[in-house]
Amino acid sequence: MSETPICSAKGCRADAVWVLAWNNPKVHTPERRKTWxxxxxxxxxxAQFLGVRGFLKDVVGFEDWEAREDS
Structure with missing residues (x-):
């Protein structure tokens, strides 16, 4: 990735080091994964925001997520 990933939290400009994979079962197919x-x-x-809604599926280090995507 050419750009440094940025945190998805509102107003945050810090480097992202985690990927939160989620899906909304009312909208997405079970295998679909959106990411924050x-x-x-x-x-x-x-993670708590997504977890309370039952959307959170996985929390993975950014580098590990990138390695998964590349394979």
């Missing part, structure tokens, strides 16, 4: 990026500071907040 998170810095260390916002990982728990974003």
């Amino acid at each position: 990026l998170a810095c260390e500071e916002h990982r728990e907040h974003l």
Whole structure:
């Protein structure tokens, strides 16, 4: 990736180090994964937001996610 990934939290401009994979079962097929990026500071907040709604499927380090996508 040529650009540094940025955290998805509102107003945050920190580098993302986590990928939160999620889906909304009312909208997406079960295998579909949308992603939010998170810095260390916002990982728990974003995961909790998605988790309360039953949307959170996985939390993976950004580098590990990129390696998955490349294989």
